[in-house]
Amino acid sequence: MEDFEHELARMMRDTQANTPFEDQHRQRLQAGVRARRRARTVWMATGSALTIAGLGVGLEVLPSASAQGGPTVPHHQPTSTTAPVPIPTRTCTTVPVPIPTHTSTTVPVPIPTRTCTTAPAPIPTHTSTTK
Numbered sequence: 001m002e003d004f005e006h007e008l009a010r011m012m013r014d015t016q017a018n019t020p021f022e023d024q025h026r027q028r029l030q031a032g033v034r035a036r037r038r039a040r041t042v043w044m045a046t047g048s049a050l051t052i053a054g055l056g057v058g059l060e061v062l063p064s065a066s067a068q069g070g071p072t073v074p075h076h077q078p079t080s081t082t083a084p085v086p087i088p089t090r091t092c093t094t095v096p097v098p099i100p101t102h103t104s105t106t107v108p109v110p111i112p113t114r115t116c117t118t119a120p121a122p123i124p125t126h127t128s129t130t131k
C-alpha cells in the first residue's frame with residue numbers, strides 16, 4: 001500500500017474525540033447552511049417557473065400550428081415567362097403657327113400645336129411552365 005492509503009487506514013482506525021465548535025463558529029456555520037438552502041430554493045423555484053412558462057408558451061403555439069394544418073410543405077408556384085412587352089410606336093408632328101404682323105404685348109401669341117398618333121402594339125405571347 002502506498003503512503004496515502006496507510007495514512008487513510010490509520011485515520012479511520014484511530015478514535016479521535018470530536019471537539020465541539022464554539023458558539024460563534026456554530027452560529028456562523030448554521031447561518032451559512034441556511035443561506036445555502038435559501039439560495040438553492042430560489043434557484044429551484046426560478047428554474048421551475050421558467051420551465052412552466054416555456055411549456056405554457058409551447059402549448060399555446062402547438063394548437064394553433066395544428067389548427068393551420070401543421071408545418072406546411074412549400075408548394076411550387078407555376079413560373080411564367082413572358083417576352084418583353086413592346087412599346088407602342090408614337091409619331092408626333094408639330095403644326096407651325098404664323099407669326100403675327102404687329103407686335104403688341106396685349107395680343108396673345110398663338111401656341112404651336114402638336115399632333116400625336118399611336119400605333120397599336122402587338123399582343124404579347126404568354127407561356128406558362130410548371131415545375
